[in-house]
Amino acid sequence: MTRAGRHGDIGHAIQALRAIVTRELLKFWQQKARLVSALVRPVLWLAVFAAGFRNVFGVAIIEPYDTYIPYDVYIAPGLIGMVLLFNGMQSSLAMVYDREMGLMRLLLTAPLPRWWLLLSKMFATALLSLVQVLAFVAVAAMLGTTLPMAPLALLHALFATLASALMLASLGLLLSVYVRQLENFAGTMNFVIFPMYFLSTALYPLWKLEESGATWVYRVAQFNPFTHAVEWIRFALYDKDPGSAPMVVLGTLLVCFMLACRGYDPQRGFGGLTQRGAA
Template sequence: MRRLLIALGAITTREALRFAQQRSRFISALVRPLIWLVVFAAGFRAALGLSIIAPYQTYITYETYIVPGLCGMILLFNGMQSSLSLVYDREMGSMRLLLTSPLPRWWLLLCKILAGTVVSVLQCYAFLGIAALMGIVMPGWGYVYAFPALVLGGVMLGALGVALSSLIRQLENFAGVMNFVIFPMFFMSSALYPLWRMAESSALLRDICAVNPFTHAVELIRFALYGQFNGMALLWTMLAATGFMVLALWGYDPGRGLLRRKG
């Protein structure tokens, strides 16, 4: 257990130091959702009317509605960006050295995912703080209740990024592959508009959004920010996190995945 905790601390520290040296990454992670909050929300406010839906007990502004979705955006982009470092480490050779250590491979990958999640959650709270300064304030205890939801969402998306990184052989191919994952997951979800709005235009699109794991991660965060529990969202987010973790372990299995292809 001591060795496992030492490995977790070392990998988390390495990820934190890498993040601290890339200040532009922190700024871009905040600028992206703030642009949606300030610019796009102003344009969509008049076009998208919102009814009273759970967890809200009254009418809300569009800016209030998209804050949980923008927290999900931070987790999504950071999960993919964190997995980018795995592709870089693989090209540099340090990834093979890490995976051939005597520690269990599943623990090493989980440490990598948790380290990226820590950074993502800190960025989410920085964004929530800025949103509060702009007048978009959540219930007080909601900021505490949201923590486990943010962690679980970050782990799910981080595991997805790690699974995808096992399929990418060159760093140059990473951006193209990510665009086929990030944008469909984000736009075909409840991050920017409720599912009943989707159903008005296309029942099929609504069904696709309903099975999107990112939708359930966003709804888990949304309900948690208002001190409410969404059991269905929790279940599907946990199932997706487990499935993505299994895919990541398979991808980095030396007998079938990454190491065999590189050998």
């Protein structure tokens, strides 16, 4: 292949990425109620749940904190994770809808590598997640929940949030392979979203689970990739070492994306699923 040909292929790939991201952003802009609905859930938890349990759940001085903190500050990273989780799963719903309408088949027939098209969809989902997270952080600040603002820590937290958004977007991409109809999405809510969120450190630290005797919950939370996403964001905000959390998040991202690419291969997964769904 000539150098001009390679440059043309790269330019075509970037143009496709820009087109997919622009489409998702425009669709999001036209659905302003979507931003409101994305913020209602975490803001309700922050304003009502955290206020009600502020004096019930004391958070001790443990890493990454250097002093006692109010409960709303503790759950803020978990609520950021909630925004990422629900948007990642909503992207799965959107892809199932696009598949039923035939839009996914049209997209995947473009003269570009299938993995690049799926990566573009995943990146668009992660970008929308970041927009929603920034809106939530702004609302949380207006409600009096202040997070650390050190420049390096914020950059680290932004990277951790982006990586977590990509991980959850890749999980949504993988789920869209197996959720054949929109009616089945309620099962995804019950068996994926809620267990991932409640069996994590989003609402309570791991040591409290172990101390209370909830051993099995403690063990499951340790292996839950969403726990590591929340902990990475939490430690990044305080510029502390997140330990193995980045490796777990990035490893889960890679595995889910590879399985999704395999599932969307017409010879293996996607084509068969589409034919069976249409039968």
